[in-house]
Amino acid sequence: MKKSILSILSLLLVLGFVLVGCGKKEDDKQGASNNEGANNDAISIAMVTDTGGVDDKSFNQLAWEGLKAYGEENGLEKGDGGYDYLQSNTDADYVPNLNSLVRRDFDLIVATGFMLAEPIAEIADQKKDAKFVIIDSEVQKDNVASVMFKEQEASFLAGVAAALQTKTKKLGFVGGMESDVIERFETGFRAGVASVDPSIEVMINYTGSFGSPELGKAAANQMYTAGADIIFHASGGTGNGVFTEAVERKTADPNADVWVIGVDSDQYHLGKVNDDTNITLTSALKRIDVAINDVIKLTKEGNFPGGNTTTLGLAEDGVGLAETGGNLTAETLATVNEWKEKIVNGDLTVPGTYEELKSFEEQ
Amino acid sequence: MSKSLRNVLIPILAVILGLIVGAIIMLISGYSxxxxxxxxxxxxxxxxxxxxxxxxxxxxxxxxxxxxxxxxKTGLFNIGVEGQLIVGWFAAAYVGFSFELPMYLHIPLAILAAGLAGGLWAFVPGILKARLGVNEVVVTIMMNYIALHITNALIRAIAGKDTSERIHETASLRNTFFEEITDYSRLHNGIFLALIAVVVIWFILEKTTLGFELKAVGFNQDASKYAGMNVKKNIVISMVISGFLAGLAGATEALGTFEYVSTKGGMTGIGFDGIAVAILGANNPLGVIFGATLFGALKYGSLNMPNEAGIPEEMVSIIIAIIIFFVACGFIFQLFLDKLSKKKEVK
Structure with a gap:
């Protein structure tokens, strides 16, 4: 019996060696043929996602689409010397992922999300020649460019729009994890609503997660049942559940008054019920793609904004309100634009923290 | 066939077969x-x-x-390692950044705090199980969520943002020698802590009366009781030690890998993977070394598959899961080998 086992084992071992042996050759070949036809001016760029993943239909995905668009415009290919992304499955993956990209010599390395601030700070000290961009957080290092957004300005406009179009005078806000960024979304939204009509009630629900659609669906269910007709979500992938709930309700009862306001990217496509109906009222846009393109442009010109923090708001077109589909009425849009002008001119400062919101409401 | 040869052969066969099936899946989906x-x-x-x-x-x-x-070993299914790890992580980091102590006091204190936090988190399900017979699986799962959200709230309350300040260097497990020879990897002294823990736990289980009693309770509670052992006490002790170890795992994250604690959107996954590690290691302290090495190597190494070979993340998860699946199914090979040897004997 020993013979038969030995023969099986040796067969497997041989197979293993063959696999490993071939591996070396293939590897060399691949290393030699990296992106030769690429545009010489173009810089290579790669990103590390946070744990939301690259297909979160929101923050990370938007950044990745920005990178992809840039790469395709400039004739780059996915991979070394072109554009690429690495996904982080746990918090422990940030540092090795960033390190892998540094070793692959990308000109610019983008980290999306405040969770990556500490890892970036650590790596930036070790790899002083690499250039990093951190989105949604500030890292004070000479080789790190920080990009922040005034999310409250976009969500303020969303609040104004929602307050103008609500019939039940009840609105909902679904948040992801409690954090500074989501706090800006919430306070801006509430300030916008209060500016139109302080008597409108805003129900708040933090799900504690950016990746749990089931929690988003439950939260939306609760709010719609309690009488809310418009829900604004700032919760990444969790928000997909808010859309699911709204679409289900609209499918069951075409006369139901349910709307969702999307976040980060234009989430119009998520609200599709059928060819004639869409329940996405609007989306609070956060133009991460624009921000990344700005940094790329500066870097190409030799002015990489290392050590600086760029804060993008309505005035810089870094945030905004989507108008796809025409679910916002003409009057609403006109009023929204009036408020927008006030913010851009500096006549109005939108509160970005709970404390600022308090003093804003007292005025 | 001798038993020891078989014990070595089965995991090797399992890994190889797992790799082959993984390869077939990659081929089918068009990746090399x-x-x-x-x-x-x-x-x-x-x-x-x-x-x-x-x-x-x-x-x-x-x-x-x-x-x-x-x-x-005591017949308890601790699904709460995840939560015990999270509170341990927080406790170690808290001691790390809020006290200023000399290194020889600071590190042990931070580690001890983590262990005690984890132990406390496991004490609750332990005492409920011992006194009221509440199923520890349900309680530990729920304690995970409590741990996650309480630590998130504490971090935001203490730090005012999503990430705590960094721990003081006197509490750090990092090792400049390791950093130099490994090009700034985050390898830290926690590995020694973990290996010492393996030896200590092996010693407790195999060489002490306490270990004997714990195992006896695991085998048969009634018999242990009849033999004069305090079953309830042993259940609580077992849970607390288990939680202490989970807390230490949190300490290695807080003081070595991260050097800070940040709010989390979900579980770290380490505690749940720990269940698989223990099962792969046949719940034996020395076997755990095998399980942890396999799991850790595959988990970390697989990060490089999208990076170097362009294989999508989802595909990688499937392949890694298949390899682990085959290893966990080791008993299938055992049956196969038994059948083979029987056939020969009949002839």
């Missing part, structure tokens, strides 16, 4: 298994940096696996 496995290999052993990071990844798995295995 050769490139994929080269990337996996390079991700684990490629250079000193990846080796350092691989060992870094193995460290918390060792302690988490040990925690699960220890409770299991």
């Amino acid at each position: 298994p050769i490139l994929g496995y080269t990337a996996l290999w390079n991700g684990i052993f490629g250079d000193l940096y990846t080796i350092g990071e691989t060992i870094r990844q193995i460290t918390p798995y060792l302690l988490a696996g040990l925690a699960v295995a220890f409770a299991f």
Whole structure:
């Protein structure tokens, strides 16, 4: 019996060696043929996602689409010397992922999300020649460019729009994890609503997660049942559940008054019920793609904004309100634009923290 | 066939078969298994940096696996390692950044705080099980969520933002020698802590009366009671030690890998993987070394598959799961080998 086992084992071992042996050759070949036809001016760029993943239909995905668009415009290919992304499955993956990209010599390395601030700070000290961009957080290092957004300005406009179009005078806000960024979304939204009509009630629900659609669906269910007709979500992938709930309700009862306001990217496509109906009222846009393109442009010109923090708001077109589909009425849009002008001119400062919101409401 | 030969042969066969099935799946979906496995290999052993990071990844798995295995010896299923790890992480980091002490006091104090926090978190399900017979599986699962959200709230309350300040250097487990030889990998002294824990737990289980009693309770509670052992006390002790180990796993994250604690959107996964590690290691402290090494190496090495071979993340998860699946199914090979040997004997 020993013979038969030995023969099986040796067969497997041989197979293993063959696999490993071939591996070396293939590897060399691949290393030699990296992106030769690429545009010489173009810089290579790669990103590390946070744990939301690259297909979160929101923050990370938007950044990745920005990178992809840039790469395709400039004739780059996915991979070394072109554009690429690495996904982080746990918090422990940030540092090795960033390190892998540094070793692959990308000109610019983008980290999306405040969770990556500490890892970036650590790596930036070790790899002083690499250039990093951190989105949604500030890292004070000479080789790190920080990009922040005034999310409250976009969500303020969303609040104004929602307050103008609500019939039940009840609105909902679904948040992801409690954090500074989501706090800006919430306070801006509430300030916008209060500016139109302080008597409108805003129900708040933090799900504690950016990746749990089931929690988003439950939260939306609760709010719609309690009488809310418009829900604004700032919760990444969790928000997909808010859309699911709204679409289900609209499918069951075409006369139901349910709307969702999307976040980060234009989430119009998520609200599709059928060819004639869409329940996405609007989306609070956060133009991460624009921000990344700005940094790329500066870097190409030799002015990489290392050590600086760029804060993008309505005035810089870094945030905004989507108008796809025409679910916002003409009057609403006109009023929204009036408020927008006030913010851009500096006549109005939108509160970005709970404390600022308090003093804003007292005025 | 001798038993020891078989014990070595079965895991090897299982890993190889897992790799082959993984290769077939890559082929079917149009990716090169050769490139994929080269990337996996390079991700684990490629250079000193990846080796350092691989060992870094193995460290918390060792302690988490040990925690699960220890409770299991007493017949307890500690699903709460995850939560115990999270409170341990927080406790170690808190001691790390809020006290200023000399290193020889600071590190032990931070580690002890983590262990005690984890132990306390496991004490609750332990005492409920012992006194009221409440199923520890349900309680520990729920305690995970409590741990996650309480620590998130505490971090935001204390730090005012999503990430705490960094721990003082006097509390750090990092090791400049390791950093130098491994090109700044985050390999830290926690690996020694984990290995010491393995030896200590092995010693407790195999060489002490306490260990004998714990195992006896695991085998048969009624018999143990009849033999004059205090079953309730042993259940609580087992849970607390298990939680202490899970807390230590949190300490290695707080004081070594991260050097800070940040709010989390979900579980870390280390505690749950610890269950698989313990099962792979047949709930034996020394077996846990095997389980943690396999798990840690695959988990860390697989990060390199999208990086070097362009294989999508989802595909990588499937392949890694298949390899682990085959290893866990080791008993199938056992049956297969038994059948083979029987046939021969009949002839």
